[in-house]
Amino acid sequence: MRPLLLAALLLAAPALAQPAGRIETAVRLRDAALAANPAWPLLVDLTDNVGPRLAGTEAEGRGRGWAKAAMQKLGLTNIREEAFPITVWERGQEQASIIGSNHRLAIAALGGSGATPATGITAPVSCFDNLAALRAAPESEVKGRIIFIDHRMTVTQDGSSYGINGAVRRAGPALAAQKGAAAVMIRSLGTDYHRNPHTGSTSFPAGTAPIPAVALALPDAELVARRCAAGRLEVKLISTPTSRPGQSANVSGEIPGSVANEVVVLGGHLDSWDIGQGVFDDGAGVAITLAAAATIKAETARTGQSPRRTIRVVLWGSEEIGVVGGRAYAEAHRQEQIVLAGESDFGADRIWQVGSRVAEAGVPLFGEIGAVLAPLGIQPDAGNKAGGGADVGPLAALGTGVLSLNQDGTRYFDVHHTPDDTLDKADRAQLDQNVAAWTAAIWLAASDDRPLRTK
Structure with a gap:
């Protein structure tokens, strides 16, 4: 000095x-x-x-x-x-595929999420551009369906974009569960375009039963968004975590x-x-x-x-x-x-x-x-x-x-x-x-x- x-x-x-x-x-x-x-x-x-x-x-x-x-x-x-x-919470089997195609989706279950039956669930997908759109959606667009929640996280030096978009993972699955969703898929909270999904925790408030919730790798999330925009989309999902x-x-x-x-x-x-x-x-x-x-x-x-x-x-x-x-x-x-x-x-x-x-x-x-x-x-x-x-x-x-x-x-x-x-x-x-x-x-x-x- x-x-x-x-x-x-x-x-x-x-x-x-x-x-x-x-x-x-x-x-x-x-x-x-x-x-x-x-x-x-x-x-x-x-x-x-x-x-x-x-x-x-x-x-x-x-x-x-x-x-x-x-x-x-x-x-x-x-x-x-x-x-x-x-x-x-420990993860189990994880598989997801688009019905009527040979697309296997790269997924990771979110910590704290619920489980599908061992044989999985198959359901139509409703896609939402962000968490606000899911909040505004009527139950009829959510109930019994697999919900996909998108977002637009960007690269920042201070991590602020993670804070802005983080509620998609932390609160999105619970909101979907409260509206009767069968399961949730989110765009990973990440900025890379490798086929690596980003896991992380989610939470369900008292009185809301956990439902299956997974993160999609970014390329797979964009595939799902494009398929949603093109018309009806149906996905088979297997996710079998356990909690104790x-x-x-x-x-x-x-x-x-x-x-x-x-x-x-x-x-x-x-x-x-x-x-x-x-x-x-x-x-x-x-x-x-x-x-x-x-x-x-x-x-x-x-x-x-x-x-x-x-x-x-x-x-x-x-x-x-x-x-x-x-x-x-x-x-x-x-x-x-x-x-x-x-x-x-x-x-x-x-x-x-x-x-x-x-x-x-x-x-x-x-x-x-x-x-x-x-x-x-x-x-x-x-x-x-x-x-x-x-x-x-x-x-x-x-x-x-x-x-x-x-x-x-x-x-x-x-x-x-x-x-x-x-x-x-x-x-x-x-x-x-x-x-x-x-x-x-x-x-x-x-x-x-x-x-x-x-x-």
Whole structure:
């Protein structure tokens, strides 16, 4: 860092007791993490030796065992596993074909969806351009039919198009069920044109029985839309998932701070969907945040300089099926002074923006963070309205401050929730940039004493 910039940052800080050399240490940690960190070997190990980690299954349990062993090896302490109940959903057979043709459709059942009989169902298809059109449709256009819901998701750096169109998957099947549909097909929430459907969760409110619901690969969704526009369309669908009561858990480990009862949380979610390897979503986030903590731990071991606030890595379970782990964690820790939290859960590509949602007195901290991260090509978001990640949301609702390190999502939805979510898609240099950013930002927050909670 240039001396004048460093001096300006130190002079601009409020008159609170700040440990000497905070910013210099952050710069040193940033550069050390960029040069060497364990994120890549962690990601390879998780991918190759655990694999996909569907919520509530034995595979997710093996992931927790892997996480605890990794935390111990990296020098974290107070390693805990906190269990909570879930409904375990597992896919069965999946087939779909257009009657009167030789078209076999590429499909993936949606998590939480219901099942067809083993022999499947055959029904006419009603097509809707978007969710609003389905809402407006009379029951006569829906009842007893297979419903196809289209949308127009586009490529965006910040993932905003996913947010705009996501209700098609999350709420569309329930709406169709309430109007008497036999089953639902949706255009995948994705931006690639491979014949890879994008799975994901859907939900049915109390009193609405789950019906079969599947996502179509984009080329197949466009085939269905064209056939609908041309005239009558009939599809045979087989989808036989099962559901049962089960259990998941969150895993955490710490670098203890020098003061009691102030905690900074970072992490990712440990579960993944079953049809890929769970690399972009969210093995990368797990590896990035573990590696950031490992870099800080190595610094504290070398210098004897502990952070003021405890740094806690949380690897949440069962995010994919409705942020169940994030909600359980917030409830279990609602009395704890978790002052700041952030989650890495948007792939493995470079961070381009840093944002916050903290108390006004804590905003200057993010000026310091922004200055230290600027050499990594990261720009500030000055709005102080950041989200921080799905699992952080329940903590933020209780008043925890939010740190957002926003990753470039330009290609994220090409592989998100698909069989293409594999290790070859991760770029090591971009992964290292993530680790460097998380390391510096977390150190600065944990060595600070300004209030960050919003309530």
